[in-house]
Amino acid sequence: MTALLPATAATVTTLLLKNHGLRNTAVRGLRPNDAAACSFAGRAVTLRYLPVRDDLLAAQSLSNPTALMHRVLDRVGPGDVLVIDALGREDAGILGDVICARLKVQGVAGVVCDGAMRDVAEIRALGLPLFLKAASPPPSFVQLMLQDVDLPVACGGVTVFPGDSVVADEDGVAICPAHLAEAVLPAAAEQDRVERYIRERVLRGEKLKGLYPPNAETNAAYAAWLAAGAT
Template identity: 45%
Template structure:
């Protein structure tokens, strides 16, 4: 199922925290990618289908600067990225070799890639920030990818931050990191996410402006649910 512009707009108003709660109620506990933090504070919430890339541990005969010119390379993978995607990179949590630097990120931005997500790190941070490409990662390191990683493929299932990511799964990123919505659960999140946001906004208002106590409010008991329903009817 393609990710429609309407679906993207809806998800831009649903936090990653809310998504994890909505999917937890459906039995999905492992959708938050560990080690994915916004490289620049204040990056906006973004949504897109996953374009997957995979690294394995470095092997001396394969992880060389010459590998950057081979048909299977990060350079070729970037040229296959469609506009609107979020690049999700399995770097196995390696934090002492930067998977991409400013030049590759600049090309991704030029191609219309929405964001880069990885459980690894980037290099040339100042330059990467200058490209305008939003990045979620586990920090920065000066050495290039081949110092610790071998790039092997793109467009296949990967593991990123301990989460199984399949091509075209939906990725949402915000200040809490990156979460994954499996395609089969997209309609459920689109239906339940906005209502969960509205419910919690009402609860926050009750706490801040009305001094409400938490028992019976969060989670709601029957009386609180009735008051909430009544408040929606007044709008």
């Protein structure tokens, strides 16, 4: 889990809309498994599930050393975010506590799944940030099977490509296309810092006029605030 976010999810979606015309960047219909520990950012590693086909179940089993999930677990690491297309299904838990424990040990920043998960209390205790649609006791293979990794997926109504930036917090999950990340994320972090400065002045009783959006005088005061060592 990253200690410092590059920006908030809200500001990322705002700049993607204002500066790049991207409207569909906020994953919908998900909730944090733990609202107190749901802030993270990282690179998308995409997983796509399909309705189960019984003749392929043996290949899915973790007892099969070549199962696709083993390949996923062998390649993920610090800064990665699993983004899972589970078809919006709520009747089978995609991951459980054992796999999530391995993800935690490997430094995975978080998991975003537009379906159900199982062992949600145990996952919460692990401290692995997770956004999910629902909790469900049955294992994934009752209804779904892992079919693809590192291909474009649809998660919560948003198209996600491998390597896209994922920014999550209590507001939800934002997806920033990889080719825009260098422009958007630093700008969003700076806007968040400006707004934090403005909020402090508003809380001291100042009116919004000239503060928000900032005029030249406010921008000069903000620059002085930074020069004085504020972060």
